[in-house]
Amino acid sequence: MKISARVRGEWLQVPCKDGNVTVSWLAEEAVRRYVRLHPVSGDVLLATNNNKPRMVEVRKTGGCVLLDPEDNVVDVLDDNDFVNVRMENDLPDAVGPSTIGPTSNSHFDYTLSDSMILSDKLDAVANDQLTASSDSDIVLDGYHLTIKQLVLLSKGNTKIRLRKIAEDRVTAGRQLVEAILKDNKVAYGITTGFGKFARTVISADKLEELQENLIRSHSAGVGQPLSVERVRMLMALRINTLAKGYSGISLKTLNQVISAFNSSCLPWIPEQGTVGASGDLAPLSHLALGMLGEGKMWSRRTGWADAKYCLESNGLEPIKLGAKEGLALINGTQLITALGAEAVDRCESIAKQADVVAALSLEVLKGTSRAFDSDIHQLRPHPGQINVARRLRSLLHSQAYPSAIAESHRFCNRVQDAYTLRCCPQVHGIVHDTIEFVHKIIKTEMNSATDNPIVLPERGEIISAGNFHGEYPAKALDYLAIGVHELASMSERRIERLVNPVLSELPAFLVREGGLNSGFMIAHCTAASLVSENKVLCHPSSVDSLSTSAGTEDHVSMGGFAARKALQVVANVEHVIAIELLAACQAIEFLRPLKTTVPLEEVYRTVRAVVRPWDKDRYMAPDIEAVTALLKEGKIWNCVKGYVDAVKDYLDLESRAPSPTSVSLPHSVAPSYLVHQDDDEKNPPTKKHCADHQHKDNE
Numbered sequence: 001m002k003i004s005a006r007v008r009g010e011w012l013q014v015p016c017k018d019g020n021v022t023v024s025w026l027a028e029e030a031v032r033r034y035v036r037l038h039p040v041s042g043d044v045l046l047a048t049n050n051n052k053p054r055m056v057e058v059r060k061t062g063g064c065v066l067l068d069p070e071d072n073v074v075d076v077l078d079d080n081d082f083v084n085v086r087m088e089n090d091l092p093d094a095v096g097p098s099t100i101g102p103t104s105n106s107h108f109d110y111t112l113s114d115s116m117i118l119s120d121k122l123d124a125v126a127n128d129q130l131t132a133s134s135d136s137d138i139v140l141d142g143y144h145l146t147i148k149q150l151v152l153l154s155k156g157n158t159k160i161r162l163r164k165i166a167e168d169r170v171t172a173g174r175q176l177v178e179a180i181l182k183d184n185k186v187a188y189g190i191t192t193g194f195g196k197f198a199r200t201v202i203s204a205d206k207l208e209e210l211q212e213n214l215i216r217s218h219s220a221g222v223g224q225p226l227s228v229e230r231v232r233m234l235m236a237l238r239i240n241t242l243a244k245g246y247s248g249i250s251l252k253t254l255n256q257v258i259s260a261f262n263s264s265c266l267p268w269i270p271e272q273g274t275v276g277a278s279g280d281l282a283p284l285s286h287l288a289l290g291m292l293g294e295g296k297m298w299s300r301r302t303g304w305a306d307a308k309y310c311l312e313s314n315g316l317e318p319i320k321l322g323a324k325e326g327l328a329l330i331n332g333t334q335l336i337t338a339l340g341a342e343a344v345d346r347c348e349s350i351a352k353q354a355d356v357v358a359a360l361s362l363e364v365l366k367g368t369s370r371a372f373d374s375d376i377h378q379l380r381p382h383p384g385q386i387n388v389a390r391r392l393r394s395l396l397h398s399q400a401y402p403s404a405i406a407e408s409h410r411f412c413n414r415v416q417d418a419y420t421l422r423c424c425p426q427v428h429g430i431v432h433d434t435i436e437f438v439h440k441i442i443k444t445e446m447n448s449a450t451d452n453p454i455v456l457p458e459r460g461e462i463i464s465a466g467n468f469h470g471e472y473p474a475k476a477l478d479y480l481a482i483g484v485h486e487l488a489s490m491s492e493r494r495i496e497r498l499v500n501p502v503l504s505e506l507p508a509f510l511v512r513e514g515g516l517n518s519g520f521m522i523a524h525c526t527a528a529s530l531v532s533e534n535k536v537l538c539h540p541s542s543v544d545s546l547s548t549s550a551g552t553e554d555h556v557s558m559g560g561f562a563a564r565k566a567l568q569v570v571a572n573v574e575h576v577i578a579i580e581l582l583a584a585c586q587a588i589e590f591l592r593p594l595k596t597t598v599p600l601e602e603v604y605r606t607v608r609a610v611v612r613p614w615d616k617d618r619y620m621a622p623d624i625e626a627v628t629a630l631l632k633e634g635k636i637w638n639c640v641k642g643y644v645d646a647v648k649d650y651l652d653l654e655s656r657a658p659s660p661t662s663v664s665l666p667h668s669v670a671p672s673y674l675v676h677q678d679d680d681e682k683n684p685p686t687k688k689h690c691a692d693h694q695h696k697d698n699e
Helices: 023-037 039-046 115-133 147-154 164-182 204-218 228-242 251-262 281-291 307-313 325-330 334-364 374-378 383-395 424-446 471-499 521-537 559-589 598-608 621-632 635-653 672-682
Strands: 002-007 010-015 055-060 082-087 138-140 160-162 222-225 270-272 296-299 303-306 454-456 461-463
Touching: 002 023, 010 023, 023 055, 023 082, 138 147, 138 228, 147 228, 147 334, 147 424, 160 164, 160 251, 164 251, 164 454, 164 461, 204 281, 204 325, 228 251, 228 281, 228 325, 228 334, 251 281, 270 281, 270 559, 281 307, 281 325, 281 334, 296 307, 303 307, 334 383, 334 424, 334 471, 334 559, 334 598, 334 621, 334 635, 374 383, 383 424, 383 598, 383 635, 424 471, 471 521, 471 559, 521 559, 559 598, 559 621, 598 621, 598 635, 621 635
Parallel strands: 002 082, 138 160
Antiparallel strands: 002 010, 055 082, 222 270, 296 303, 454 461
16 A cells, blocks of 8 residues: 655655554655655754654644554555654744754644645744734844844844845945956955965856855854844844945845845754854854755744755745855854843843842841942942942832831841842942943944955955954953852852841741751752852853964954853853842741832732742742743833832932931031031921931941
8 A cells, every 4th residue: 555645845655565564664764755855854854863853743634633653554544545744843833942953842733634724824823923923123224233122133023124225335345346356356255265275266167166165164063053032133133244235245145134034044053163253153154054045944834944945935045145245144243242142131131130139138137228328339439339229229118118127127236237238239230330331342243344354345445354353242241241140149148148047037948847848958059059150150261262274363252152151151140049039038928927118029029929938848940940030031120110210319318317326517517418418307308218227336
C-alpha cells in the first residue's frame, strides 16, 4: 500500500509494502525522503535533535485524527490515504516563542485536512495578532531612534518605515558606490578583499560572489541563539544605521530587510563570536545570511525552517547582494548596542523599584527617614543622590503619608541605622547617575554610522576609518554592570537584616515555628549566590584585547561579552530585589495590625495579588519568579509613581519633627535657610508637606 505524507508543506508518496509497518516508521521514512529531496531544509530538520528528526505527531488529513505511532499502518490507514507529519519546530505557537529555539510546547492546534486551509489559518492568526496589539509604525531616519522605541520594536507588534529624507540619503550613497565601480577605482571592501586581503583587487565579474562569500565565511558564530526580541532589536538597529545613507547599500536591499522585519522573518543568530571590532561581524553575518535565503529563519507562519522557505512563505524574496552591500550589512556595533539598550532599559526600571523596596525594608526594620533630610543632600549635590533621598522621603512617614509602623517606634533607643538603610541615597544615587550616563552613550551609538568604509556622497569620497570599533559601548556597559550590581549588593545585606532576628527583632527567617519551618533561609542564600556571581561578572571584558585578522585588527573591544554580562548582571539584580521585596512584605505580617504609608501599602497589595503570605514552608521558587515578573514589568514602580509625583513638589518645604539635638539659634547666628524655616513654621504646612519622623537621640 502507498501513503501520501506531508512534511514541511511538501507531499511525498511513501510505499509501505503490505502495511505491516508502524506509523512511526512511516513518518521517519517520509522525513528521510524529504531530507534527500530538500537538502537545505533537511539540514535544518536534522539539526534539531543530533541529526535525528523528531516527530511531534502524525494525523490523518481527513478529520484530523491523531495516529498512535506504534500502530501498524494497515490497521489505521487505507491505501492512498493522506497524513500530515508534524515535526518539532514546524510551526510556532499562537504568540511566538520567547526565544529562538525549540518550541515543543505549542498550544496552537494547526493541523487541518488541507495544506491551503492550514496556510490561511496561520495567516489569519498572524494578522489578528498584529491588528489586535498593533501600535503606530516607527519611522526611522538614522538620527532619532530612542531606547524606548527600540524596546517597543522588539515586541513584534510595531512596524518600521523609512523617512523620505533617509531614502534620498541611501540613494545618494549608493550612487557614489556605482560611480566608483563605473570608473574602475580601487576602494576597500568594494573592489578589494577584506582585512588582511585589503590589497587584493577583485575583478568586476566576481564582486557579487565576493559579497556572498563574505557573508557565508563570516557566519561563524557559536552558542545559544538570540531571543526573538533581541533579533528584532538587532535588525532594527542595523536598519537605522543603514538609513543614515553612509553605508552604500541600495534602497532596494534595505527595503527587503525592512520587509523581513515587518513580517517577523527572523534569522537564527548565535550570541557568541564577536570581538567588537570590526564591528559585530559574526552575528550580523548570520542576520545577513538569513536574508540571502540561507541558514535558518523563524516566522509566525513557518516556525523554524530554512531561510528561503521562510521568506517565500511570507511573500518575500532572498536578497541579491551588489558590490559593497554584504559589508554594509555586517560592519557595525549593533549586537553590542542592541543588548546594551535592553540592559539600560531594564536597569532604569529596576533601579527605581530598588528605591521603593529599600524604603519598605527600612520601614519594617523600624529605621528612620531622618538621614534623607533634603538639607543634608544639598550639601553633596549629586543629582542621583538628591533624587533618591527625595523619593525615599515621599514614600516614608510624613504628614502627607503617615505610617503607624513609624509612629510605633518614634522614641526607640536607636541612634542611627546601618549603612544599607542610611546610605541608600549615596549608593543608589550613583547607580541612577551611572545609568543616565550609559543611556546617553548607547543612544548616541544607536544613531551613529558604524560602517567601514564610510561612504560620503556629499564629498564624493569613500574613507576607511574606525567607527566600527565597539570601545564606546563596551566600556559603558562594563561600567553599567559595575554600577547596577551595587543595588543587589545593598539588597542582599538588607535581606540578611530582615531574616536575622538579632537585627530585625522579627521571627528568625520570617516564619513561625522556626525549626519545623525554614522560611526565607535559603532564599537569602540564593540572593547571596547571585551577588557573588555578579562580582565575577563585573570584571570588565573591555580591558581585554586579542589581535585578530592576521594582525590587521590588532586591538578589539570585546564589547559583545560586555553587553551579555551586563544583561546577566541586571537579571541577577532583578531576582535579588524580588527576594528582598518578598521578605519585606512577609515582615509586615508580623507588624500587623499596624500599617505603613499609603504608597507602601499599595506595594504590599501588589505583591499579595500574586504571592500569599507565608504561614508555613512551601515551594518558594514560583513566588520568587512571580515577584521578579512584577519588577520586570515595572508594576512596583507603577503602583507608587502617582503617590511620589503627588508630593514631590512639596519636599523642599519639609516640616521636620522636633529633634532632641536641635537648638534655637538667634537670627543673627542662624543660617538663612534656618531663618526661612522658622518663617515657614508660622504657617504650618499642609497635609501634602512631608514631616520625617526620627529616633530618640541618646547623645
